[in-house]
């Protein structure tokens with residue numbers, strides 16, 4: 001019961017017993033929702049249902065989004081299709097792509113195939129794509145329509161500006177029009193930090209539902225995460241595992257290894273669980289089916305406050321990309 005009481009102090013807003021009497025859906029006042037297995041009152045764990053789905057977050061516009069997903073940067077053709085399809089089979093319901101990744105067609109095809117095969121319903125999947133600065137921000141109407149057409153999944157769940165840049169407000173306003181037309185459900189931005197958000201937010205009508213930024217144990221950006229959360233906006237982590245080419249050191253980190261051993265989990269699972277417990281939505285990229293299954297298997301253990309503090313102490317402000 002101790003943990004249940006701890007949850008109350010975390011601004012627990014409402015809890016309702018679900019039909020089977022064992023699971024409780026907990027809503028926090030910042031929109032975070034999770035399911036908890038109350039049959040194990042001595043060590044309450046996050047409920048993992050048969051489909052292995054991640055808990056969902058209520059966005060400020062009332063729509064829901066899974067609290068965990070897969071990224072598709074650098075995945076193409078069959079590799080991309082297989083990764084997304086495998087992820088959906090493993091219970092993922094959140095997929096991140098972008099114009100810049102050149103793989104929206106494959107992502108859309110994998111979603112359509114999974115729906116046709118009865119793996120998921122379209123309405124349960126959240127697909128994120130992005131438009132890019134330069135000619136796309138200068139002529140946003142065409143760029144937005146191309147994203148919708150390439151994905152070919154009826155509507156885009158969330159469209160982001162990939163970076164701040166010339167004409168970003170104009171491009172965002174063009175995306176707002178497509179929200180009004182029902183072709184996009186929600187909007188967001190990427191690589192926006194405190195200065196960029198402070199300039200940008202007062203100029204737009206539809207508040208972004210999420211900001212996607214670089215975040216990993218060596219670049220935690222706590223001040224920015226806190227700033228975004230205080231706007232009622234979800235934070236999503238790109239490079240949640242440090243990014244390609246940076247993993248050797250991170251995955252061998254002795255602190256993370258010690259915590260992983262204590263829970264019988266992998267270092268990657270500890271990192272992804274740390275993101276989740278910080279209320280940061282991780283979207284690790286992978287084309288390895290075993291990794292895809294491993295990465296979503298993080299909802300059956302809880303890092304202690306001490307372990308969260310130990311991981312917080314690993315921060316080095318070490319950014320692994322320039323933007």
Ligand SMILES: NC(=O)c1ccc[n+]([C@@H]2O[C@H](COP(=O)([O-])OP(=O)(O)OC[C@H]3O[C@@H](n4cnc5c(N)ncnc54)[C@H](OP(=O)(O)O)[C@@H]3O)[C@@H](O)[C@H]2O)c1
Nearest residue numbers: 071072073190238239240241242243284285286287288291
């Ligand atoms: N908005 C932006 O500007 C921006 C920038 C960069 C990225 N992103 C998004 O963020 C996503 C994540 O970033 P990322 O994919 O570049 O980097 P990442 O998720 O930090 O790392 C991906 C790497 O981790 C490996 N990996 C995944 N699961 C693993 C596991 N269980 N054990 C060991 N290795 C594992 C992958 O290899 P395997 O394939 O072998 O599993 C891959 O090499 C991207 O895919 C993209 O959607 C957005």
